[in-house]
Amino acid sequence: MTRSPATPLPPPKARRRLRxxxxxxxTQLADRVGVTPGTVRAWESGRTTPRGRKREAYAKLLxxxxxxxxxxxxxxxQEKQEEQAKRNQEREQKQAQAQAQKQDQEGLREPELKPEPEPEPKPEPVALTPAQAFDALYAFSAPALVRQTFLLTGRREQARESVERAFQAAWERWPEVARDRDPVGWVRATAYEYALSPWQRLHPRHRHPEPPPADPGDRTLLNTLLRLPPRHRRTLVLYDGVGLDLPETAAETEASTPAxxxxxxxxxxxxxxxxxALADPQVLHLRLAELASNERLRAAEPPTVRRGGERRARFWTRAAIAFTVALIGTTALTVRTAPTHYEPPVSPGQAVRGVPQRVAPGALSDEELELRQKLRDQLQDGPERLSPRLE
Structure with a gap:
């Protein structure tokens, strides 16, 4: 029995734009589909994907x-074209009237026709391989993303690792990321999620604090950012640091625009x-850019990131295969050694009382020897038979 393919859906940001x-x-869209507003928010952010009947209803509505x-x-x-055509017609009429007046003044002389220049041939676009397209995206956006992530975490190594993990995830899902309308936004959201994950506190590097920025002003600003709640810090960096507008910031943080x-x-x-001094948003934007630019943050080379992601994918694939094989082997061993019928449990033993203890064999006493000799001398089949005698 073959399984029908899932109904195609537009990218997450296109879903939000259509709504x-x-x-x-x-809430209104959730009521029309029959789900909760949180589910619609997760669909529009790309964190989850609808399935089954919900996917069909959602795709039909979109x-x-x-x-x-x-x-x-x-x-x-069409309205714009009609308006443009009307303007062109009015302009042509004015030009025709002006030309007619000019011809009347010049004695109806026909203007000279100038040859139109031939259009230059457009260069054909060069098709890039997936690796080349990934390397181009990484070289274009990785340095800026490392600096932005540093503003969120205050740790240089964690910022670099978060961006590398985000690009490795993008390389694993490259066809999907390449077709996205904003690949940089996809990678940025993944890097921010990894950088702000609570599990980062368990990393050994948190036991050793990194040296703060050398400039006192940068150090004060960074400490102020790190004291903000993670959601507020991320919103501030996206809006005042990166320069996104409010709807895009809301979509990337998975929150409503008022929130x-x-x-x-x-x-x-x-x-x-x-x-x-940073009450003005423009001044705050410049200070955030200066703080990120003053740090020497370098990203790894694109081939290194790609190979690291491929090695990690192979490792987890082999681990999954090994776990599956071990699970199958354990199941087979259990089936092989398990009893095929019910065996009642053996009841616990009970002590029997009143039975004399068994004496170990040993040498016979004199009385026992005498009794044994007496038994041997006498007849063993009863008393002697009586017979009649004549007197």
Missing amino acids: ETAALTQ KTLAEEETARQARQE TANRLLRAREAVAGRLP
């Missing part, structure tokens, strides 16, 4: 929204409370 273009909230958006864009484009705005305001208030 916002249709002026629908996550297709309807896309068709409505296409029709709306077509109407707008993201509230986090941003609280983070700015906390920073301005300790550093009043």
